Amino acid sequence: MSDGATKTRRERVGTPRRESRTRRRLRPGPSSGFAMLPWLLLGLGSFSNLAQGETPNPWFGAIGLLVFNSLYINVVFRAFHPSARHSRGTWFALAGMALTTFGLGGAYGGSWLLFFPLFGLACGTVLRGRYLALVGAPLAIVVAVVAAVHDGWGAVTIAYGTVISMLVTAAILALSETVVELRSTRQELARAAVEEERLRFSRDLHDLLGHTLSVIVVKSEAARRLAPRDMDAALEQITDIESVGRQALTEIREAVTGYRDASLATELDRARSALTAAGIEPVVRQSGPPPGPRTEALLGWVVREAVTNAVRHSGATRCEITVDGAPERVRLVIADDGRGVRSGPADDVDAGTGSGTGYRGTGLTGLTERLAVAGGSLEAGPAGSAGRGFRVTAVLPVDPTADARPTATASPTESERPA
Numbered sequence: 001m002s003d004g005a006t007k008t009r010r011e012r013v014g015t016p017r018r019e020s021r022t023r024r025r026l027r028p029g030p031s032s033g034f035a036m037l038p039w040l041l042l043g044l045g046s047f048s049n050l051a052q053g054e055t056p057n058p059w060f061g062a063i064g065l066l067v068f069n070s071l072y073i074n075v076v077f078r079a080f081h082p083s084a085r086h087s088r089g090t091w092f093a094l095a096g097m098a099l100t101t102f103g104l105g106g107a108y109g110g111s112w113l114l115f116f117p118l119f120g121l122a123c124g125t126v127l128r129g130r131y132l133a134l135v136g137a138p139l140a141i142v143v144a145v146v147a148a149v150h151d152g153w154g155a156v157t158i159a160y161g162t163v164i165s166m167l168v169t170a171a172i173l174a175l176s177e178t179v180v181e182l183r184s185t186r187q188e189l190a191r192a193a194v195e196e197e198r199l200r201f202s203r204d205l206h207d208l209l210g211h212t213l214s215v216i217v218v219k220s221e222a223a224r225r226l227a228p229r230d231m232d233a234a235l236e237q238i239t240d241i242e243s244v245g246r247q248a249l250t251e252i253r254e255a256v257t258g259y260r261d262a263s264l265a266t267e268l269d270r271a272r273s274a275l276t277a278a279g280i281e282p283v284v285r286q287s288g289p290p291p292g293p294r295t296e297a298l299l300g301w302v303v304r305e306a307v308t309n310a311v312r313h314s315g316a317t318r319c320e321i322t323v324d325g326a327p328e329r330v331r332l333v334i335a336d337d338g339r340g341v342r343s344g345p346a347d348d349v350d351a352g353t354g355s356g357t358g359y360r361g362t363g364l365t366g367l368t369e370r371l372a373v374a375g376g377s378l379e380a381g382p383a384g385s386a387g388r389g390f391r392v393t394a395v396l397p398v399d400p401t402a403d404a405r406p407t408a409t410a411s412p413t414e415s416e417r418p419a
Contacts, residue, residue: 030173033077036125040069042118045111046104055108064104068115071097072122079125079173090126097122102146109150113158116143120162124169132170136163203366205252207301211308212248215270216241218278218311237277264291264323267300271307271321278311280336281318288325295396298374299323299332305367306334306392314338314390328398335383335391364392371396 030036043065049055050062075093078084101119104112120139127135140163147155223237268284275282291299303321310319316338324331368378376396383389 030080030176032080033073033125036076036121037073039118039121040072042114043069045114046108049108049111057107061104061108061112064100068097068100068104068118071100072118075122076125085126094123094126102142105143106146106149109147113147113151116147116158117161117165120164120166121169124166125173127166127170128174132167136166139163139166203370206366207305209248209252211270211274211304212244212251214308214312215244215274215277218274219244222277240273240277264296264300264303267303268321271303274307274311275319280310280314280316283318283320284323285321286323286325288323288330289327291325291330291396292398294374295330295398298371298376298396299330299394301370302332302367302378302392302394303334305364309364310334310336310338310390316389326398330396330398332394332396333391335389337383337389339388367394 046055046061046065050058050065055061071093075090075097078087078090078093084090097119101115104115123135123139124132140159143162144155144159147158151158219237219241223234223241226234226237272282272284290296307319307321310316314336316336319334319336322331322333324333364378364380371378371394374396376394378395379393381391383391
């Protein structure tokens, strides 16, 4: 194995370990079972009794002490791993601790009763929610009865310490786990925001370049056809190509910063120019009050995408664009008389193909998602019953921040301006 492959393997193995160590450092409160080990010092009194020979049946006490400590260490370390905490092994260990604790406390009393708070602490590392109530109340009662036999009224302190140690430990660890989950959720939200921004940029770039390149190709073809017989007209087309290219550079910069709002009027003018250059007669009708800025920007994207598809794929001779404004919604319809929806090879699908192909491209799909987020809808399909032509219909609610323009022209007016 090469040195590079060995290094890559080490990096892959080391990365999860580093991430695990980072999570432990960022975790508030106890980070592992080591934080629970000092509480075992409560059992020093019992160990001292064994060492001094003050405990009857010392072998029974020694074995019980060893079993309790082993089970305690096992439980508190497993409690910091969610999969291990809810496993059967953990529950069996808790059950063994319960038997050992009640056996030692009931047999010896005195300092051996301090194993009850230790058992409560172990329960607090594992139990959460309603399980605390189901276990805590019966445990406190049984501990009080067992301790009362040996210590009288001192049983209140033992029972209280057992319940408090369990509840406080569970609360601290639950709070720690909640903080970890919140941090993880914040990281997920940050990643989602980055993905959303990438998606926005890719859609904007697709729509911008798809339309711009289509116009450049159409005008280049027009200049090539006109050059042999009318050089002035060909130069005019070349000038338009330069203008379109410069405008595309500006729009791409604006798309990167996220501040591009396509004006509907500007897009309609560009649509007329692109359709005319492609030999398609444009007809634009507008009625009703002007839409708000957000609605206008979304409709501008629809015009751009639909006209690009018509220029590239429809083979149409006429394209009608109708903007119908109303007090509550704005309706945009773009229809051509081209070949309509037909099946074709997958190679024909590109840059949001909608018209003249049997596939729904990424452009119209992205616009459908955008309009749905804004409370609108987008439909695309054949324009006639015979399958001829293609129609794109967009419906959007009126933007509440509509432009405060004079209302003298608010009454519906319609103008047809064929180029």
